[in-house]
Amino acid sequence: MTVDVRLAAVTKRFGAVTAVDAVSLDVPQGEVLALLGPSGCGKTTTLRIVAGFEAPDDGTVEIRGRVVNDVPTYRRNLGMVFQQYALFPHMSVFDNVAFGLRMRGVPRGDVPRLVEEAMALVRLTGLSERFPSQLSGGQQQRVALARAIVTKPAVLLLDEPLGALDKKLREQMQVEIRALQRQVGITTIFVTHDQEEALTLADRIAVMEHGRVIQVGTPTEIYERPRSRFVSDFIGVSNILEGKVVSGDAAALVIELPSGSRVSATPVAGPATGDRIEVAVRPEKIRLSDTADGSVNVLAGTLANVVYLGAVTYSYIQTADTRLVVMEQNRAPRPASAPSPIGRTVHACWDVASTLVLSSRP
Amino acid sequence: MLARRLGFLGLLAPAGLLLAALFLFPLANMAALSVRTRFPGAFTYTLEHYAKFVTEPYFLQVTQTTFTLAVVVTILTIVLGYPVAYYFVRSRSRLKHVIFLLVISPLLVSIVVRTIGWTIVLGNEGLVNNLLRALGATREPLPLMNNFWSVTVGMVHVLLPFMILSIASVLGKIDPALEESAAVLGANPAWTFWRVTLPLSVQGIAAGSILVFCLTIGAYITPWWLGRGKVLLFSTTIYDQMLAIIDWPFGSAAAMLLVAATMVVVTVYFTLLRHVGPR
Secondary structure (H helix, E strand, O other): OOEEEEEEEEEEEEOOEEEEEEEEEEEEOOOEEEEEOOOOOOHHHHHHHHHOOOOOOEEEEEEOOEEOOOOOHHHOOEEEEOOOOOOOOOOOHHHHHHHHHHHOOOOHHHHHHHHHHHHHHOOOOOOOOOOHHHOOHHHHHHHHHHHHHOOOOOEEEEEOOOOOOOHHHHHHHHHHHHHHHHHHOOEEEEEEOOHHHHHHHOOEEEEEEOOEEEEEEOHHHHHHOOOOHHHHHHOOOOEEEEEEEEEEOOOOEEEEOOOOOEEEEOOOOOOOOOOEEEEEEOHHHOEEEOOOOOOOEEEEEEEEEEEEOOOEEEEEEEEOOOEEEEEEEOOOOOOOOOOOOOOOEEEEEEOHHHOEEEOOOO | OHHHHHHHHHHHHHHHHHHHHHHHHHHHHHHHHHOEOOOOOOOOEOOHHHHHHHHOHHHHHHHHHHHHHHHHHHHHHHHHHHHHHHHHHHOOOOHHHHHHHHHHHHHHOOHHHHHHHHHHHHOOOOHHHHHHHHOOOOOOOOOOOOOHHHHHHHHHHHHHHHHHHHHHHHHOOOOHHHHHHHHHOOOOHHHHHHHHHHHHHHHHHHHHHHHHHHHHHHOOHHHHHHHOOOOOOHHHHHHHHHHHOOOHHHHHHHHHHHHHHHHHHHHHHHHHHOOOOOO
């Protein structure tokens, strides 16, 4: 498979701060890669290095096999959608979209047709003569996208592309961008702090913290097999349990919690008997039951709080070791009023495979 | 609604009263003076002063010099000021604050000190001439003072801050992402400037130009000092007519024509500019 973008040990320092720390990433042709992390994790700087706005202090950036460290932005053949879209306010929608074509010396006669095609791709027609200030946020977003893809760039860069839109529109645009990207097949890197956006849009997610890429994988891998506490906390919600490995044979990894309760996990390489480790359990993997239901992993506790959210209910269970959060789908019809279950003793049960062993080092 | 409107008027009142008392009233007075046959004393109404001004070649020459000076000074301040404003807005250097102080320094120095400073630099025994003679480049001192260009230099010096600050205030509001966006789309720095930065900063150039243009036309002390009667300008002419020749009605007519001509130029300029820049 051809690699469209390759970062090799890219490092960027701002004074004493290392914003990007030896980041290496390969983005194959046609892939959508999300750089996901909290603010200040270096994801935006990484994107800006690919764009050529920042020069790396170390490492190399390759686009389609060519090292571009010394190639200025305007010769990198990129498309980019900025956080606030950065549409040219003094140009009509048509001129905005045509700008890249004109700069690349596309024959004058072809410009209107190509602009038209790009506008059709983002499902925005008939607004060519408008100015950006006369468009809604969603329309500006579409113009920015059309402007970025009209030149058929090697790579499309998106910097928090949906951050400025309200929730409904954002969800709609996520689906549309995904569909558009599939249709055009353009290699895409996008930056986001929104885990849902990353899960929706990306083929692969690179989770960043303190300038480093700490885990790269498909959305499923990242969610189902987080390797560190940070990743498991940042993507979704996790119950973290700390304990000591009491047996690590081939059948199961057994961890003893401070209270003496034991939980089992699928064995992994690394932890040895006696090691202190952390494991995570996703809230939706836990079943609540009045009695131990025969699962290997059962923790008893009292129901401390219940939050009803319509589609799902969150229950907070105080066990001897920690407070667990459990998410249950409200599949069965619920009576409009029921006696408060708070204070009841319940059992939190989950499968061995749902216990995620986190590396001791983040 | 009415109370609200009166409230707004209240905000305008202090400045309005001041303008009326110190600007509109004298201006009206001057307009009245300009159509009197003589002042002081018995008079009839006449337009002869205006006719005299527009028919005598001397005054046409003065008008031409004045407007040429204003245009040249405006263009020079744009060319010299724009890069400084751009640096000032985009630079992350700590030197920026020193530059800012240097930029506004001409305004901090008294007009007398500033013009005498230029005399020291440009005079026959001045810095430039002494240097040229020491280098053997010339034997006789070059006539650097008391001409159109010495006045231009003095005016550019004092008016440059107005241009820089006007342009910088508009440049500062341009999102740097717009320039980055142009670069991503394949525009090299020159094209980015020409197609994005410049059109978006036109309003700043316009505001600065109006300030510089009007201040040049009305300037009196700097042209008088650095021109020493060799550079005849509108303002010096009005001064001479009123205080040397003591012909108040004619001086007033000249002043009214200056105001009118300036307003025409400014209006035309603004109309032209409305077709560029952001909407």
